[in-house]
Amino acid sequence: MDSILVHGGAPLSGQIPIAGAKNACLALMPATLLSEEPLTLTNAPRLSDIATMSLLLESLGVEVQAMAGGRVLAMSSHGLASTRADYDIVRKMRASNLVLGPLLAREHTAVVSLPGGCAIGARPMDIHIEALTAMGAEIELRDGYLHAVAKGGLKGARVPLRFASVGATENTLMAATLAKGTTVIENAAREPEIVDLARCLRRMGAQIEGEGTSTVTIEGVDRLSGATHPVVTDRIELGTYMLAPVIAGGEVECLGGRLDLVAAFVDKLHEAGVEVEETASSLIVRRNGDRPRAVDVVTAPFPGFPTDLQAQMMAMLSTADGESRLEERIFENRFMHAPELVRMGARIEVHGGTAHVTGVDRLRGAPVMATDLRASVSLILAGLAAEGETLVNRVYHLDRGYEELEKKLSAVGARVERVRAE
Ligand code: EPZ
Numbered sequence: 001m002d003s004i005l006v007h008g009g010a011p012l013s014g015q016i017p018i019a020g021a022k023n024a025c026l027a028l029m030p031a032t033l034l035s036e037e038p039l040t041l042t043n044a045p046r047l048s049d050i051a052t053m054s055l056l057l058e059s060l061g062v063e064v065q066a067m068a069g070g071r072v073l074a075m076s077s078h079g080l081a082s083t084r085a086d087y088d089i090v091r092k093m094r095a096s097n098l099v100l101g102p103l104l105a106r107e108h109t110a111v112v113s114l115p116g117g118c119a120i121g122a123r124p125m126d127i128h129i130e131a132l133t134a135m136g137a138e139i140e141l142r143d144g145y146l147h148a149v150a151k152g153g154l155k156g157a158r159v160p161l162r163f164a165s166v167g168a169t170e171n172t173l174m175a176a177t178l179a180k181g182t183t184v185i186e187n188a189a190r191e192p193e194i195v196d197l198a199r200c201l202r203r204m205g206a207q208i209e210g211e212g213t214s215t216v217t218i219e220g221v222d223r224l225s226g227a228t229h230p231v232v233t234d235r236i237e238l239g240t241y242m243l244a245p246v247i248a249g250g251e252v253e254c255l256g257g258r259l260d261l262v263a264a265f266v267d268k269l270h271e272a273g274v275e276v277e278e279t280a281s282s283l284i285v286r287r288n289g290d291r292p293r294a295v296d297v298v299t300a301p302f303p304g305f306p307t308d309l310q311a312q313m314m315a316m317l318s319t320a321d322g323e324s325r326l327e328e329r330i331f332e333n334r335f336m337h338a339p340e341l342v343r344m345g346a347r348i349e350v351h352g353g354t355a356h357v358t359g360v361d362r363l364r365g366a367p368v369m370a371t372d373l374r375a376s377v378s379l380i381l382a383g384l385a386a387e388g389e390t391l392v393n394r395v396y397h398l399d400r401g402y403e404e405l406e407k408k409l410s411a412v413g414a415r416v417e418r419v420r421a422e
Helices: 022-034 048-059 094-107 126-134 165-177 192-204 234-248 265-271 307-317 337-343 373-385 405-410
Strands: 003-007 013-018 039-042 063-065 073-075 107-114 138-142 145-149 157-162 184-185 207-209 217-218 227-230 250-255 273-280 283-285 323-327 347-351 354-359 368-371 387-395 415-417
Touching: 003 373, 013 184, 013 234, 013 405, 022 039, 022 048, 022 073, 022 165, 022 192, 022 234, 039 107, 048 073, 048 094, 063 126, 094 107, 094 126, 094 145, 094 373, 126 138, 126 157, 126 165, 165 184, 165 192, 165 217, 192 207, 192 227, 234 250, 234 265, 234 283, 234 307, 234 373, 265 307, 307 323, 307 337, 307 354, 307 373, 337 347, 337 368, 337 373, 373 387, 373 405, 373 415, 405 415
Parallel strands: 013 250, 039 227, 157 184, 368 387
Antiparallel strands: 003 387, 003 415, 039 073, 063 073, 107 145, 138 145, 184 217, 207 217, 250 283, 273 283, 323 354, 347 354
């Protein structure tokens, strides 16, 4: 297992290109199942999760061609070989459950493994099941798999979600495009990745209104055509790299950054005394001189503060001036980065879903363990400002969501290198 070695202390300066969004691409790829014609995605990120989703789609009979070094994904599913998503793939990546809605819509049947828990929580699928059942699907849990059937196809329905689940909104949205009649999703998730998926489906001929709001209305159609669609910018990668100069000092321009994707996050940076400038095609973050101020953060569904930036924000607050309070309201166990940051000298006390952080002048480098995707990158960010060396182990977590991280950070002056396992 590779590790990442960070030598702390260098202020940063330069440009970081932001890639296409992992969490948009993982929802856009299963959309190919909805049409017999080719769906081509451009600006796709080169990540191991995308490779995993490609493997899953190929196991269903989809042809996936990665071109331009993986930036372009040309997919076609004129004939499906299977409607079963196996446990060995789904357990590695929960987003595999996003084939459930499209398979039900197209084939009226699907067998999808329950993902099982992961480091940050139990990750159940009750909201997905409730929504698709409201549309006429019969779904039964047997031997760890969801066995779903929609006799005569799915029917449009009113689908109130008890929680604005991103994945459940995506499964329902895709399923509704081919259902008979009108579907109204209430309390829908509003994330930019949902908006991006709706735009792609509309390009394929779907009739959708209201994406990005809490109520999304879909008129089912008989069939969808192919399309070519650019994956939206990754707002979580963007926020992650915006924090690098805040922690290490200096100025970084994030190419492709858009304020509307990270508004709640930038509000918190402003509150912390950090300067963020928006240009026509980027966001520039600069912190010269004094430390950022402590701020309180509560994670919430979009447009609130994103849970996927909570760990990275904790790394920044560990060296901010004052006491901060971080409340994680989306996942039940998403503070595993805290004890690792404490090993680096951070002062953090976790009580249930709340972490109290008292900023310290300097962290000290140490060997630390990555436990999940966003925790691993928060440790690297912490290492940028720490005295001495920080060795982050198990970086396979990192490769799921960050393309060429060490290259992007080295290009702005950070001393970061990958240590290959023998
Ligand atoms: C998506 O996961 C993202 N993943 C996550 O990013 C992100 O943290 C999450 O949305 C919240 O923004 C992808 O898009 C591939 P949810 P998803 O359904 O869809 C509970 C990353 O780091 N819930 O909105 O699984 C669930 O347990 C990853 O890139 C149910 O109880 O998130 C969680 O507590 C991590 N029943 C909360 O809702 C359900 O049926 C939010 O889950 C579904 C969800």
